[in-house]
Amino acid sequence: MSAPLPNALRARFQEYIEEGLSGRAAALRLKVSAATGARWARQVRTKGHAEPAPQGPPRGRGKLAAHQAFLKELVAQDPDITLFELRDALAAAAGVRVHHSSIANLLSRLGFTYKKSRWSPPSAVAPR
Template sequence: MGRSYSMDLRERVVGRIVDGHSRRSTARYFGVSESFAIKLMQRHDREGSAAPPRQGRPRGSGKLDPFETFLIDEVERQPDITMPELAAKLLEIHGMTAAPAVLSRFLCRRGFTYKKIADGSGVRTRSHS
């Protein structure tokens, strides 16, 4: 995903257009696309701000969020469960496919860590902070 232009540049573009220059000439002046200048002014007129919109998916809308309780309960019930085993249980019980790496990131974001044990296996633990 691309990065947004800085607020400084956004404010200078808006200021030049407000001063009476066209959107297209302002875009050429600052070396940005015409589309950017046009859309920036539409946003400025609509919302009163040149700030960029939030990027990314809204929080709480991931495909695993509806299964959070199930996943956490399974890991707490069996801390040494592997992510492929957890993925298989999720598919078997709920019909949802998820890659093991996605499950691991999901659990890490919820405070779980992976602890290796001397025999080569591992255990997921959760910090309660």
């Protein structure tokens, strides 16, 4: 889905509607489609503004939301536990089957990080 049109454009559209122009006429002035003008005009009439609706799924209501404490506890008990082990423990304890990357996303939102080994540049005297 593309990004919504700017709020400044929507505010100018709302001003035109409040001046008495139709949605189609305001859309023509701002060089947006007539369908967009009709939709925004309806939104201005019903809601009083033409702000974009939030996009995407609502945050915080995934499969793992109810199991955050359980996963935190497992990581606290064994900091070296792998994502696959977390996935299997969750499936065994609660019967919830998820992809390991979903667990990684949740842990990263909770502030857990994975520290990789330190990289050092090759030495000037070491053979290549």
